[in-house]
Amino acid sequence: MGRVYNFSAGPAVLPEEVLKEAAEEMLDYKGTGMSVMEMSHRSKAFQTIIETAEQDLRDLLHIPDNYKVLFLQGGASLQFAMIPMNLMKHKKADYIITGQWAKKAYQEAKKYGEAKAIASSEDKTYSYIPDCSDLPIDEDADYVYICENNTIYGTKFKTLPNTKGKTLVADVSSCFLSEPMDVTKYGVIYGGVQKNIGPAGVAIAIIREDLITEEVLPGTPTMLKYKIHADNDSLYNTPPCYGIYICGKVFQWLKNMGGLEVMRERNEKKAKLLYDFLDESELFRGTVEKKDRSLMNVPFVTGNEELDAKFVKEAKEAGLENLKGHRTVGGMRASIYNAMPLEGVEKLVEFMREFEKRNK
Numbered sequence: 001m002g003r004v005y006n007f008s009a010g011p012a013v014l015p016e017e018v019l020k021e022a023a024e025e026m027l028d029y030k031g032t033g034m035s036v037m038e039m040s041h042r043s044k045a046f047q048t049i050i051e052t053a054e055q056d057l058r059d060l061l062h063i064p065d066n067y068k069v070l071f072l073q074g075g076a077s078l079q080f081a082m083i084p085m086n087l088m089k090h091k092k093a094d095y096i097i098t099g100q101w102a103k104k105a106y107q108e109a110k111k112y113g114e115a116k117a118i119a120s121s122e123d124k125t126y127s128y129i130p131d132c133s134d135l136p137i138d139e140d141a142d143y144v145y146i147c148e149n150n151t152i153y154g155t156k157f158k159t160l161p162n163t164k165g166k167t168l169v170a171d172v173s174s175c176f177l178s179e180p181m182d183v184t185k186y187g188v189i190y191g192g193v194q195k196n197i198g199p200a201g202v203a204i205a206i207i208r209e210d211l212i213t214e215e216v217l218p219g220t221p222t223m224l225k226y227k228i229h230a231d232n233d234s235l236y237n238t239p240p241c242y243g244i245y246i247c248g249k250v251f252q253w254l255k256n257m258g259g260l261e262v263m264r265e266r267n268e269k270k271a272k273l274l275y276d277f278l279d280e281s282e283l284f285r286g287t288v289e290k291k292d293r294s295l296m297n298v299p300f301v302t303g304n305e306e307l308d309a310k311f312v313k314e315a316k317e318a319g320l321e322n323l324k325g326h327r328t329v330g331g332m333r334a335s336i337y338n339a340m341p342l343e344g345v346e347k348l349v350e351f352m353r354e355f356e357k358r359n360k
């Protein structure tokens with residue numbers, strides 16, 4: 001039994017080279033005589049692992065010195081609360097609702113202050129990104145919040161919203177390191193790593209230093225203060241050591257691949273192959289506005305639920321796994337993250353073509 005092409009939205013495919021290296025180092029990490037899972041987070045070996053991981057991430061994204069990199073736990077979902085708790089100094093924030101994840105973040109923020117939905121694409125089941133060039137942004141808003149790539153619906157912000165000078169906060173869980181980004185345009189960039197970087201259990205937040213202060217909402221638990229993690233270099237308590245180690249390996253893999261410019265080219269090529277086929281197909285069609293299409297998550301349907309189910313089943317038999325759409329939207333979704341090789345997408349398109357011939 002070999003490996004399958006895994007189109008899961010998350011946890012998702014990881015580079016095979018990384019998994020092999022981790023396997024080789026499983027019992028004895030670089031002569032320490034123990035696994036990374038077994039070592040103290042205060043050890044010299046782990047210190048090197050976390051410092052190298054941070055530096056490689058900084059290199060990949062060209063993160064300026066006035067931004068902190070934090071390795072956190074609680075997934076992206078805990079950030080839905082940490083962001084308002086740490087950033088809502090005036091208790092006001094504006095949210096752009098482009099899918100379930102943005103909506104959840106918005107609903108969580110409402111617990112802590114006046115969160116306002118200033119734009120939404122819910123009217124058309126989140127199949128597009130609303131025009132964000134001139135939104136009614138509150139004068140006192142502490143930040144403007146977006147989910148940059150909408151994992152479930154398959155849309156992505158191609159231009160960032162005009163925040164009218166307010167701090168931009170972005171959930172990039174499903175597009176993290178898929179292409180270069182200008183970190184200076186954001187106050188906070190964060191994501192769970194289990195989509196495009198590493199194993200579940202780590203969330204990474206990149207935060208401009210002036211936003212990290214003692215001034216947080218009353219009652220904020222110590223563990224939910226950005227400052228405590230920043231002051232302790234993500235080692236206030238035991239971090240998710242093994243997950244950070246794998247993330248570090250993925251950062252090195254990305255550097256070896258040539259960095260994020262090269263990843264963008266690769267990702268564009270993979271996505272184009274699939275979208276071009278969807279546009280010419282008489283059976284399958286994409287479900288979102290072309291201009292807003294994600295490079296990472298590609299939802300599609302046949303228009304017939306039974307046929308969709310048949311497709312997912314037969315694809316699995318052909319070694320193409322996890323193509324079922326999100327449970328709330330149905331249809332299919334192919335997540336084609338960094339670690340999905342071009343060959344996997346070629347195989348998928350080939351299978352779709354053949355399925356179409358048999359089922360017309």
Ligand SMILES: *Cc1c(COP(=O)(O)O)cnc(C)c1O
Nearest residue numbers: 075076077101151171173174192
């Ligand atoms: C998966 C996902 C989340 C939730 O992540 P958890 O780590 O499970 O909390 C949030 N936002 C986006 C964009 C996601 O894709």
